[in-house]
Amino acid sequence: MESLSSIQVTAHSDQRTAHTSSTSGDNGRPPSLHYQICNYNGIVDMTSTQSSPSNQADVCANCNVSACATLAAGDGGAVVLLKNCSACLLAKYCSVDCQRAHRSKHKTACKKRAAEQKEERLYSQGLERPEGDFCLICALPIPLPVDDHSVFNMCCMKKVCDGCAIAGQLRGMGDNCEFCRTPVPSDNEAALAMVRKRADVGDSDALDYLGWEYFYGGEHGLEKDVQRAIELWAEAADLGSMEAHFQLGNKYCSGDGVEKDKAKGIFHWQEAANKGHAQSRHKLGVVESNADNWNLALKHFLISAKMGYKCSLDAIRLMFAHGHATKAQYADALKGYQDAFEETKSPERDFARAVEAIREKIPSGWDTHS
Numbered sequence: 001m002e003s004l005s006s007i008q009v010t011a012h013s014d015q016r017t018a019h020t021s022s023t024s025g026d027n028g029r030p031p032s033l034h035y036q037i038c039n040y041n042g043i044v045d046m047t048s049t050q051s052s053p054s055n056q057a058d059v060c061a062n063c064n065v066s067a068c069a070t071l072a073a074g075d076g077g078a079v080v081l082l083k084n085c086s087a088c089l090l091a092k093y094c095s096v097d098c099q100r101a102h103r104s105k106h107k108t109a110c111k112k113r114a115a116e117q118k119e120e121r122l123y124s125q126g127l128e129r130p131e132g133d134f135c136l137i138c139a140l141p142i143p144l145p146v147d148d149h150s151v152f153n154m155c156c157m158k159k160v161c162d163g164c165a166i167a168g169q170l171r172g173m174g175d176n177c178e179f180c181r182t183p184v185p186s187d188n189e190a191a192l193a194m195v196r197k198r199a200d201v202g203d204s205d206a207l208d209y210l211g212w213e214y215f216y217g218g219e220h221g222l223e224k225d226v227q228r229a230i231e232l233w234a235e236a237a238d239l240g241s242m243e244a245h246f247q248l249g250n251k252y253c254s255g256d257g258v259e260k261d262k263a264k265g266i267f268h269w270q271e272a273a274n275k276g277h278a279q280s281r282h283k284l285g286v287v288e289s290n291a292d293n294w295n296l297a298l299k300h301f302l303i304s305a306k307m308g309y310k311c312s313l314d315a316i317r318l319m320f321a322h323g324h325a326t327k328a329q330y331a332d333a334l335k336g337y338q339d340a341f342e343e344t345k346s347p348e349r350d351f352a353r354a355v356e357a358i359r360e361k362i363p364s365g366w367d368t369h370s
Helices: 096-101 103-124 162-170 188-200 204-216 226-238 242-254 262-274 278-290 294-305 310-321 327-343 347-361
Strands: 021-023 035-037 069-071 150-153 158-161
Touching: 096 103, 103 262, 150 162, 158 162, 158 347, 162 347, 188 204, 204 226, 204 242, 226 242, 242 262, 242 278, 262 278, 278 294, 278 310, 294 310, 294 327, 310 327
Parallel strands: none
Antiparallel strands: 021 035, 035 069, 150 158
């Protein structure tokens, strides 16, 4: 019987009623620095004091000063701005000093909540195919894996589905790009010059492509340079490239060309998955299944299966066969996959598949133009 290990992992401010009173400086503040309660009509920017998950009062977690407080006239009359802890949003502070002083008490709860938020984001983001997975001509999602069902044009760094690529040739476009109409480069040197020009101005797709060229070498005349490839992928990832995150995840988890660092590899897969990268989502599912975290694995596989990634559907089928998923869950994944697959269909793509099937039957070496 198959096992999972055999799966190939390919606010506007709200107005508040003010109160009037005065307090003397305490809680470790300098005696010259005292506070008085003032009329408060939404002066504080609530984008930095949004309600925390625990619905705490708007007071500093360290010194208990209220968000309605204002410094005395002698101290400039500035309104106290409480800001959430950026990591967990559980606590609010009136100053960096207060945040530092409270750190030892807040650290455990902060780390716990930050981990919970990270998991919430992981399973609530990247649920739909990203813009780059759609053909720019017919506007339909390209079947997964995208690279197997599309043509990549080095002139504009855009992908066009196989159906639109063949349709363009049949309409007499010849050696011009189907999308931008630029003539196809005549040699490797001209092609690389186009890519480098775009990479020099920070095009993440161009940087990702150069990373491929340097890592594997040879196709367009570049010598293999793994270190340079990793640097290019890292730069592309910083600019938001899902593909670069995916490749870095693959390399760090496998130790291919870099020192093996599984935690770093998983981080890159998570970044790509949050942007809607189905293959990265599937890889995360495999990681969880290998750790026997079946519920988490199922969540990942369901998301990518409903995007149209068959490997994830097959994984859920195996989980169902081994008792790690219910019949209803498998049925849900199957329906989602079928719906996603139907969205990728078009007459032009059917024709392209038929042409490719004929080409595969032609023996190598035959002159198809005679």
